[in-house]
Amino acid sequence: MDWALALFALLTIVAAWWGGKQRRQIHQNRHIATRYPDSLYRLASHGKGLWKVFPKGKKEAFYLATGKAQGYAGGLKVAVELAPEGRIQKIQVLSASETPSYLSKIYQSDYLEAFRGKACERNISRLAQTDGVTGATQTSRAIARAGEQAARRITSEFFPDKTAPSPTSRVKFGIQESILLLLFALTLLSWLPRLAHKKKLHRICLYGGLIFLGFVYNRPLTLTQINGMLAGHWPQWQHELFTYILIFATLIILLITGRNPYCSSICPFKGFQDALGNLGRAKTAPLYNRRLWTWIQRSLAWGAVLIALWTRNPGISDYEVFGAAFHLTGSRIMFLLLGIITIVSLFIRKPWCNFLCPIKPVASFIKLFRYKMIRTWKNTKPVKCSENAFCSSSCSQR
Amino acid sequence: MFIIDLFLKPVFWIIMGMLYLIMIYSARYWAQDLNLQMNWWKWLLSAAWFILLSLSLAGGMTLIGEGETQAGLYFLGLFLLIDIILGVGLWRLITMKSKKKRV
Amino acid sequence: MADRSGKKFNRRDFIKYSGLAGAALSLGGIAGAGYLSGRNKATHTGWGRDAYGGNQYFNRAAFRVHRPTYQKVGPVRRITYLENIFNRNGELYRLMFPRDGSSPQWTLKQGVSDLPGPLRDYYQSHPGSLQEFKKAFRRGQQQKKNWKKYKTRYLLASAWSAAHESPLHGKGAFPSEPEGPPEESDFKGITTEAYSLKSPGHGSRLIKKIAHTFGATLVGIAPVREQWVYQGYLRGVGKTQFNKPPHWKHAVVVAIPHEWDSLYANPVYGTSYDAYSMLNFIAGKLEVFLKHLGYAARPHVPPTDYDIAMPPLAIDAGLGEQGRHGILITPELGANTRLAAVTTNMPLEEDHPIDFGVAEFCRKCKICADQCPSGAISSAEKPPDVIRGYRRWAINQDKCFTIWNTVATQHPRGCRVCLAVCPYSRKNNWVHRLAKDVDAYDPTGTFSSAMLTMQKSFFSYPGGAQYLPPPNGTNAVYQKPPQWLKTEEWFNLD
Numbered sequence: 005m006d007w008a009l010a011l012f013a014l015l016t017i018v019a020a021w022w023g024g025k026q027r028r029q030i031h032q033n034r035h036i037a038t039r040y041p042d043s044l045y046r047l048a049s050h051g052k053g054l055w056k057v058f059p060k061g062k063k064e065a066f067y068l069a070t071g072k073a074q075g076y077a078g079g080l081k082v083a084v085e086l087a088p089e090g091r092i093q094k095i096q097v098l099s100a101s102e103t104p105s106y107l108s109k110i111y112q113s114d115y116l117e118a119f120r121g122k123a124c125e126r127n128i129s130r131l132a133q134t135d136g137v138t139g140a141t142q143t144s145r146a147i148a149r150a151g152e153q154a155a156r157r158i159t160s161e162f163f164p165d166k167t168a169p170s171p172t173s174r175v176k177f178g179i180q181e182s183i184l185l186l187l188f189a190l191t192l193l194s195w196l197p198r199l200a201h202k203k204k205l206h207r208i209c210l211y212g213g214l215i216f217l218g219f220v221y222n223r224p225l226t227l228t229q230i231n232g233m234l235a236g237h238w239p240q241w242q243h244e245l246f247t248y249i250l251i252f253a254t255l256i257i258l259l260i261t262g263r264n265p266y267c268s269s270i271c272p273f274k275g276f277q278d279a280l281g282n283l284g285r286a287k288t289a290p291l292y293n294r295r296l297w298t299w300i301q302r303s304l305a306w307g308a309v310l311i312a313l314w315t316r317n318p319g320i321s322d323y324e325v326f327g328a329a330f331h332l333t334g335s336r337i338m339f340l341l342l343g344i345i346t347i348v349s350l351f352i353r354k355p356w357c358n359f360l361c362p363i364k365p366v367a368s369f370i371k372l373f374r375y376k377m378i379r380t381w382k383n384t385k386p387v388k389c390s391e392n393a394f395c396s397s398s399c400s401q402r
Numbered sequence: 403m404f405i406i407d408l409f410l411k412p413v414f415w416i417i418m419g420m421l422y423l424i425m426i427y428s429a430r431y432w433a434q435d436l437n438l439q440m441n442w443w444k445w446l447l448s449a450a451w452f453i454l455l456s457l458s459l460a461g462g463m464t465l466i467g468e469g470e471t472q473a474g475l476y477f478l479g480l481f482l483l484i485d486i487i488l489g490v491g492l493w494r495l496i497t498m499k500s501k502k503k504r505v
Numbered sequence: 506m507a508d509r510s511g512k513k514f515n516r517r518d519f520i521k522y523s524g525l526a527g528a529a530l531s532l533g534g535i536a537g538a539g540y541l542s543g544r545n546k547a548t549h550t551g552w553g554r555d556a557y558g559g560n561q562y563f564n565r566a567a568f569r570v571h572r573p574t575y576q577k578v579g580p581v582r583r584i585t586y587l588e589n590i591f592n593r594n595g596e597l598y599r600l601m602f603p604r605d606g607s608s609p610q611w612t613l614k615q616g617v618s619d620l621p622g623p624l625r626d627y628y629q630s631h632p633g634s635l636q637e638f639k640k641a642f643r644r645g646q647q648q649k650k651n652w653k654k655y656k657t658r659y660l661l662a663s664a665w666s667a668a669h670e671s672p673l674h675g676k677g678a679f680p681s682e683p684e685g686p687p688e689e690s691d692f693k694g695i696t697t698e699a700y701s702l703k704s705p706g707h708g709s710r711l712i713k714k715i716a717h718t719f720g721a722t723l724v725g726i727a728p729v730r731e732q733w734v735y736q737g738y739l740r741g742v743g744k745t746q747f748n749k750p751p752h753w754k755h756a757v758v759v760a761i762p763h764e765w766d767s768l769y770a771n772p773v774y775g776t777s778y779d780a781y782s783m784l785n786f787i788a789g790k791l792e793v794f795l796k797h798l799g800y801a802a803r804p805h806v807p808p809t810d811y812d813i814a815m816p817p818l819a820i821d822a823g824l825g826e827q828g829r830h831g832i833l834i835t836p837e838l839g840a841n842t843r844l845a846a847v848t849t850n851m852p853l854e855e856d857h858p859i860d861f862g863v864a865e866f867c868r869k870c871k872i873c874a875d876q877c878p879s880g881a882i883s884s885a886e887k888p889p890d891v892i893r894g895y896r897r898w899a900i901n902q903d904k905c906f907t908i909w910n911t912v913a914t915q916h917p918r919g920c921r922v923c924l925a926v927c928p929y930s931r932k933n934n935w936v937h938r939l940a941k942d943v944d945a946y947d948p949t950g951t952f953s954s955a956m957l958t959m960q961k962s963f964f965s966y967p968g969g970a971q972y973l974p975p976p977n978g979t980n981a982v983y984q985k986p987p988q989w990l991k992t993e994e995w996f997n998l999d
Contacts, residue, residue, distance in 0.1 A: 111970070111977060280487065283487065283490055283491050283494065284490045284494070285494070339476070339479060340479075343479055343483050346483055346487070347483070347486055350486070350487065350490050414534070414538070417534070418531055418534050418535075420527075421527040421528075421530050421531040421534070422527070422531055423527075424520070424523050424524050424527040425524045425525075425527040425528045425531065426524075427520060427524060428520045428521045428522075428523065428524020428525065428527070429524060431517055431520060431521045431524075432521055432524070432525075435521070452528070455532065456531070456532060456535045457535075459532055459535055459536040459539065460535045460536060460538060460539030460542075460935075461539060461936050462536075462539070463536045463537070463539035463540040463543065464539040464540065464542050464543035464934060464935070464936045465543060465936065466540060466543060467539065467540040467541060467542065467543020467544040467545075468543040468544070468932065468934075469543075469984055469985055470964060470984075472963070472964070472965055473963040473964045473965075474543075476962070476963040477959070477963055480959075
């Protein structure tokens with residue numbers, strides 16, 4: 005039963021992913037088509053997101069490409085027109101799931117105008133580092149990055165000698181990454197059998213996570229991040245090493261050991277609830293229909309993934325309260341939910357983990373596949389389990 | 403308007419003073435009946451907690467009165483949450499000691 | 506305690522439960538008191554009930570510093586005539602629209618090199634400034650066309666502003682323009698010999714009291730330093746190079762706020778003229794008062810009738826410090842501080858400058874820079890510019906003026922969003938008073954950081970461009986406009 009449902013979930017997710025991709029392509033070309041209508045232009049495609057444009061009439065042909073980057077609240081898509089001699093002719097924002105006030109700030113300023121006439125062999129994103137628009141810095145930088153990507157698309161195809169030097173980004177490995185690795189190491193250590201002070205070590209990890217991943221750096225693992233990656237928004241690894249370590253270390257440890265290091269002792273929000281629970285001597289929720297709750301939790305996570313992949317906008321289906329808790333950003337409903345969870349945590353153990361968190365179902369989903377795989381690998385008779393496969397493999401979290 | 407003037411006038415604060423007096427007077431009985439072994443620092447902390455609660459309410463409502471409704475609600479949300487957490491902590495502190503003594 | 510004799514509701518229970526009820530009622534009472542304290546108009550500093558100087562409540566003695574908080578980093582020089590945007594715009598207008606009706610000597614199509622001598626020099630050394638003037642001019646024409654669309658909605662605001670503006674110009678203007686050199690005009694109207702004061706301290710205390718009764722919210726006395734005196738133009742004389750007249754010994758600096766409700770509804774509902782006209786009255790009356798006692802006096806009043814730069818003078822007088830938006834921030838009024846001064850030779854005791862932590866606060870806050878629709882306010886960590894020898898915050902005047910010409914008002918009469926959003930510009934009720942006072946006494950800045958976090962996460966701001974008319978914005982205002990400035994509340998509009 006579980007297995008069938010899991011397969012069904014996997015199929016729907018793949019379908020949503022594929023559907024979202026198709027949808028986006030139609031979408032993408034629609035933006036171009038409305039801005040460059042057939043009546044005025046003839047577009048010759050030269051690969052993904054790259055065109056040579058022949059304006060009808062006597063005007064000279066020019067090159068057109070699109071690029072995208074992550075702004076403040078979401079992805080930005082930018083189109084760049086390059087004149088035949090290799091200078092930027094125009095730069096415009098095609099679509100953005102960006103906070104409107106930031107965008108209007110850009111339009112109000114002369115920011116987009118400033119790119120006109122810039123030679124394509126220059127790194128335009130570097131120009132923007134210094135003078136972004138006040139109050140919309142992230143947005144303006146994203147536009148510049150996307151513009152540079154688009155320009156590079158054109159130059160690598162049509163002017164290989166003029167391609168701007170790739171931005172050589174140094175790998176950022178600092179104190180944040182070190183602390184994260186330390187937390188993973190301590191978690192693994194605390195799992196060693198016959199270790200003294202096991203509980204203490206576990207506590208250290210948990211509250212270390214709360215302090216550093218939570219209050220100091222505000223960087224917990226979120227489903228939105230994972231959705232973003234599934235949807236194709238892979239952040240530049242040199243800048244986002246932290247996120248990659250967080251996701252892949254969790255995944256690898258989960259696949260090897262079958263235990264989820266993040267949920268058991270790193271998650272800052274678990275630490276938060278744990279601290280409150282200890283303060284209020286919280287009890288485990290006395291529930292008769294635990295399985296129903298588990299399935300509600302799983303359905304929520306499943307729905308969030310589907311919506312994110314279909315719309316290609318992970319921000320839409322974000323219901324995680326971490327942002328509200330540690331970064332003080334989020335909608336009013338988010339803050340309300342956070343408030344309720346905080347109060348409930350005082351009396352019931354880990355209400356978020358047990359009833360709402362989307363990370364736990366994702367982890368058990370992966371664990372189920374791991375379990376199946378190992379079983380097929382060993383080619384042994386299925387082990388009779390006291391409970392179902394999901395539960396037995398998620399014992400470590402209890 | 404009379405009602406509004408009342409809040410700004412001494413009569414209002416005299417009534418408030420009386421309410422506080424009754425509250426303080428009854429607190430002793432509550433502590434006895436709930437078997438709380440109160441001492442000076444517990445009373446001090448409880449009083450501090452109540453003052454914090456009052457100020458949180460008054461602060462949030464002041465912002466709402468100024469027309470900053472959203473800020474007022476967030477203010478109330480945050481500080482009442484802190485008050486509840488501190489209240490639970492305080493309750494544990496008060497009851498913890500009494501249990502140890504009784505055992 | 507088991508003296509509960511039967512089911513009767515005994516005395517002990519009565520006290521217990523009335524105590525509980527008392528606690529609940531007291532919480533309700535405190536919430537109500539808080540709400541009404543927030544609504545209370547009497548806490549609008551300077552517009553409340555507290556006259557006779559009661560609004561100047563801040564304990565400045567605790568924050569006295571020997572040196573003013575502006576940073577001198579190089580050779581100092583005086584402000585020249587063309588460095589004032591109104592003067593250079595005036596010069597350009599006179600070229601474009603000559604008074605005698607002759608053909609224009611310069612048009613928007615021409616460039617810097619076509620301008621006559623000093624103007625050309627100015628614009629050549631300030632690249633982009635002339636460009637911005639042209640932009641502002643075109644926006645001004647658009648603004649005139651737009652007004653048809655917005656006239657009805659902002660009619661009351663416009664009428665209110667015009668009423669405040671009326672005493673400032675023309676024949677009946679008070680105080681009247683100085684005529685002739687200061688050595689004459691500042692003494693005109695003196696009917697008696699100067700009375701000998703018991704001490705300069707007596708002089709200061711008297712003049713402050715009088716200024717408060719004339720309506721000044723804040724009063725301070727500063728020495729007149731020549732470095733703050735404008736150069737190149739002297740009222741009553743005209744364009745001239747001059748030194749500070751010796752009888753400009755002290756300046757009585759007065760400050761009042763704009764009306765608060767309309768201030769928070771800037772740019773479209775607010776005006777500068779409410780405060781300006783009151784300052785004209787206060788300074789003009791002080792002039793008459795001083796001359797009646799036998800002392801020379803010369804008022805320096807807004808909008809443009811100054812011979813001295815006001816903010817540094819007010820800093821010297823201990824009224825406040827300069828903020829990121831270039832405007833004086835006072836502990837009582839925040840950035841909602843408008844200034845005028847009267848220079849006199851009356852012996853007065855000078856006040857000390859103060860430092861209540863504005864520099865550090867402005868470094869962290871940046872709300873005004875984020876909200877400014879023109880981008881004229883720097884969001885740098887430190888003041889990036891050295892202005893006439895001082896490292897200080899300075900706005901881009903030209904960009905700011907462009908926005909005056911863009912917002913949906915009848916004519917360019919300002920924006921003032923930076924005054925309204927400044928966290929120091931708050932009512933004098935217990936919450937804000939507590940926050941401002943604790944911050945002033947906290948040397949670590951932790952408190953202000955916490956307050957700023959709350960300010961930025963709890964309060965919502967429209968955001969820079971939203972203050973502009975469509976298509977770029979939505980004519981947003983910082984807070985809701987007061988009922989008494991909304992045309993639709995009072996008139997049949999259909």
